[in-house]
Amino acid sequence: MKSSHRIQDGIAVLSLEGDFIGELDQSVLSSNVQKLLAGGTKWFVVDLRGVHYINSCGLGSLVSSLTTLRKVGGDLRLASANPGVHDLFEMTRLVKVFDFHDTVEAALAGYGQTTAKQ
Amino acid sequence: MASLDSVFEYVGEFMAQNGIDRSEAYSLEFIVEEMFTNLIKYSRSGRNEIALGLRREEDTMVVQLTDFDVDEFDMTKVSDAKTDEPLGDRRIGGLGVHLVRKMVDGFRYEYSDRVGKIIITKNLGQDDVQRGGRKH
Numbered sequence: 001m002k003s004s005h006r007i008q009d010g011i012a013v014l015s016l017e018g019d020f021i022g023e024l025d026q027s028v029l030s031s032n033v034q035k036l037l038a039g040g041t042k043w044f045v046v047d048l049r050g051v052h053y054i055n056s057c058g059l060g061s062l063v064s065s066l067t068t069l070r071k072v073g074g075d076l077r078l079a080s081a082n083p084g085v086h087d088l089f090e091m092t093r094l095v096k097v098f099d100f101h102d103t104v105e106a107a108l109a110g111y112g113q114t115t116a117k118q
Numbered sequence: 119m120a121s122l123d124s125v126f127e128y129v130g131e132f133m134a135q136n137g138i139d140r141s142e143a144y145s146l147e148f149i150v151e152e153m154f155t156n157l158i159k160y161s162r163s164g165r166n167e168i169a170l171g172l173r174r175e176e177d178t179m180v181v182q183l184t185d186f187d188v189d190e191f192d193m194t195k196v197s198d199a200k201t202d203e204p205l206g207d208r209r210i211g212g213l214g215v216h217l218v219r220k221m222v223d224g225f226r227y228e229y230s231d232r233v234g235k236i237i238i239t240k241n242l243g244q245d246d247v248q249r250g251g252r253k254h
Contacts, residue, residue: 021122021151053144055151056214067205084144091220092213093201
């Protein structure tokens, strides 16, 4: 799985591409989150548009990153998940834990007031 | 993970040969991948190989994974992930088996003479996960 990121208005947009299934993929996410967090960024949008398939390993990794960020007062939102990916979050009730958005822009807009208060 | 690519290739061929709709793709691939990965992760096998069998029996798909020269490990007895717990209390593990249970109609384990088999049945056309699928 590949990743790229950009910072917009203090929020990291992390774009993932490929299948999110193994330990290497987990480290792609976690290392990006840790590196950006160390640089002072604690608000994230993970763009899942390029993720065709995710398994329980990938779900767990996203939960882990979300937990890490919320412990420091930050957050991680998900954008552009395909229906198959979204259904897995439904079945595990993780839809109640994560904020989902149809687009990255909507996820960034949703942060507007939250980050302004910080 | 190179072996997973050949697994998915086999799954794709099976679906095409058996006229199974692509709408079933995501759940079948998920089931096979989760079980295969769990066996690799937790198997104490000395033979380092897992046999995957797929067959269609009328409107039912049967998935069988056979692990050789192993101690007994019944994955069907793994407790369900507690999906109602607060985020900080959630155990990361167990999601895979939890999801497979939700996707299938039958899930059983057989063990004899150091050979373990996971047998999963799924009725076709009643998929909870209907869209998407792994790009091949």
